[in-house]
Amino acid sequence: MASRGQPARATGGRISASPNHDPSAMKALLCTHYGTPDDLTLADIPDPTPGPGEAMVRIHAAALNFFDTLIIAGKYQVKPEMPFSPAAEFAGEVESLDDGVTSLKVGDRVLGYGSYGAAREKIALSTERLIKIPDGLDFDRAAGLCVTYGTTLHGLKDRAKLKSGETLAVLGASGGVGLAAVELGKIMGARVIACASSADKVAFAKKHGADEGIDYASEDLKDALRRVTGGKGADVIYDPVGGAYTEAALRSIAWEGRFLVVGFAAGDIPKLPLNLVLLKGCDVLGVFWGSWIGRDPAGHRANTEQLMRWCLEGKLSSHVHAVYPLAEAPAALKAIAARQVMGKVILRP
Numbered sequence: 001m002a003s004r005g006q007p008a009r010a011t012g013g014r015i016s017a018s019p020n021h022d023p024s025a026m027k028a029l030l031c032t033h034y035g036t037p038d039d040l041t042l043a044d045i046p047d048p049t050p051g052p053g054e055a056m057v058r059i060h061a062a063a064l065n066f067f068d069t070l071i072i073a074g075k076y077q078v079k080p081e082m083p084f085s086p087a088a089e090f091a092g093e094v095e096s097l098d099d100g101v102t103s104l105k106v107g108d109r110v111l112g113y114g115s116y117g118a119a120r121e122k123i124a125l126s127t128e129r130l131i132k133i134p135d136g137l138d139f140d141r142a143a144g145l146c147v148t149y150g151t152t153l154h155g156l157k158d159r160a161k162l163k164s165g166e167t168l169a170v171l172g173a174s175g176g177v178g179l180a181a182v183e184l185g186k187i188m189g190a191r192v193i194a195c196a197s198s199a200d201k202v203a204f205a206k207k208h209g210a211d212e213g214i215d216y217a218s219e220d221l222k223d224a225l226r227r228v229t230g231g232k233g234a235d236v237i238y239d240p241v242g243g244a245y246t247e248a249a250l251r252s253i254a255w256e257g258r259f260l261v262v263g264f265a266a267g268d269i270p271k272l273p274l275n276l277v278l279l280k281g282c283d284v285l286g287v288f289w290g291s292w293i294g295r296d297p298a299g300h301r302a303n304t305e306q307l308m309r310w311c312l313e314g315k316l317s318s319h320v321h322a323v324y325p326l327a328e329a330p331a332a333l334k335a336i337a338a339r340q341v342m343g344k345v346i347l348r349p
Contacts, residue, residue, distance in 0.1 A: 027349060028120035029329050030083040034074035037330035037337075040086075048124035055104055055127050056096040061143035062087040062118040062347045064329075065176060066240075066265050069337045071116060078290075080116050086333075087347060090118035091133060091142040101127055109133040111142045111304070113150075115290065119329060121349040128297055131304050137311060141318035144344035148176040149307045149316065150300065151262065151289040152184050152238070158292075158299070159285045160236045160258040164189025169225055169234035171241040171249060172265055173210060174201035174342040181238045182210050183316050190236070193228055195221060195249075197339065204342050208317060221245055225252035233257060233280075246270040250280075257282045265339070319343030 025044035032041055050056045068086040070076040091111040094104050104110065110130040117123055133142045156162045168185040172178040173194035185192040186209040193212040194205030202213035214224040225234060233254035239246055243266025250259055250272060259282060264270075277284060293300035310316045321343040324332040332345045 026121040027326060029085050029087075029326050029347075031072045031086060032083045034072065037069070037072065037333035040072065040330060041083075042327060045120075047122055050096055050098045050101075050124045052098055053101065053126055053128070054098050054124050055094050055101060055110075055130060056122060056124045057090070057092045057110060057112065057130070058095045058122050059090045059092040059118060059120065059349050060139040061092070061323075062090040062120075062349065063144040063147065064119075064332055064336060064345045064347060065089075065147050066263065066336055068116075069333050072333070078115050085117045085119040086329075087118035088115050089113050089143055089146040090123065091139040094130075095122065103127050104130065104132070109139075109142075111146055113146045113293070119326060119347055119349070131301055131308075134308055134312060137308055140320050140323065140346050140348075141311060142308070143346060144176070144318050144320065145307050145311060145316075146304060147289070148344065149180045149184065149318070150293070150304055151287060152177055152180040153303045153307060154289050154292055154300075155238065155260045155262060155285075155287040156181065156184055156188060156236070157303070159287055160260055162188050162190055162236050165191075166235035167191045167193065167229055167232075167254070168236045168238065169193040169195060169249065169252075170205070170210070170238045171195045171216075171245055172197075172239075173205040173213075175240065175265065175339070176341070176344050177240045177262060178238075179205065179208055179317075179319060179343055182208050185238075186210075187310060187315055193225065193234060195225075195245075201342065208319070216245060216248075221248040222252045225249065229254070236260065238262060240265055242266045242270055243268040244270070247272060247276075250276050250282075250284075253280050253282050255281055259284045260287050261285065262287045317343070320346055322346070323348055 094108045112130045168190040170181040173196045192210045194210035195214040197217045212228045237259045240262035242264030321341045323346045
């Protein structure tokens with residue numbers, strides 16, 4: 001990889017290696033200026049030291065999300081100080097602890113969330129952001145549970161209060177949060193309609209439990225949602241896509257339905273006609289999981305522990321689309337940006 005002070009550059013989706021790697025330093029994928037995945041560098045940096053209330057974790061798997069493509073471009077609401085590493089969620093083993101920490105011990109297997117910073121070999125983080133992984137759950141699947149499934153469980157359970165027997169429509173149903181919504185919706189007893197941009201993606205979502213599928217690249221989303229719900233509309237709409245699909249979906253929502261605003265993978269933030277909210281008697285609910293976990297850490301911990309139990313019971317797939325080494329992180333991010341990913345993308349430092 002690269003020696004300290006001589007970071008390697010990404011070329012063709014892979015970061016070229018340097019023969020001067022310092023074995024005493026850890027490797028880290030760094031964003032040194034806003035740009036594209038090809039502008040990321042791979043460098044040797046000193047190991048972190050845990051501060052008060054922190055643990056230092058050796059990362060075995062870090063999961064990438066769509067917002068990682070935005071944060072390195074300076075287009076996300078979180079703008080870390082340069083240089084920083086992308087990847088918000090990870091799983092690994094505790095390697096050292098601050099003297100005052102009693103909730104964890106060296107060797108504990110944990111997952112964690114830090115907004116950014118996990119695309120590296122080690123990370124120091126507050127123990128409040130770390131949750132023990134039960135035996136039997138591997139690092140790859142654990143790393144991909146926190147953000148997508150955590151966001152979705154918070155949205156469906158805490159915000160929309162989805163009830164058994166209701167109809168849930170999921171936009172972007174084959175992506176990370178979309179697939180999580182399909183699986184969690186089924187666990188919660190909903191009839192799930194998977195909406196995606198290709199027949200293959202719809203088939204993938206149906207393989208993971210969706211009852212109905214809509215390819216909104218080939219048919220009108222509003223009309224299709226009305227058709228598959230017998231004219232009633234979906235009780236809950238889960239929208240991580242945004243763009244033109246948001247208004248079309250909202251126009252098909254059921255009376256007193258709940259519309260969950262999760263993200264804007266389409267790239268455009270839609271402006272909703274508020275007369276639709278009035279005419280449908282519906283609620284438009286924001287799902288800002290990253291802020292909620294700081295405001296309700298106990299609720300976040302309970303939700304995450306429930307997700308891990310469901311994963312161990314085989315009720316959640318935590319499907320891994322592909323695994324990449326750090327040097328191939330640019331290719332991984334490009335695949336996410338091109339909407340080629342079904343499930344999660346994992347980096348293995």
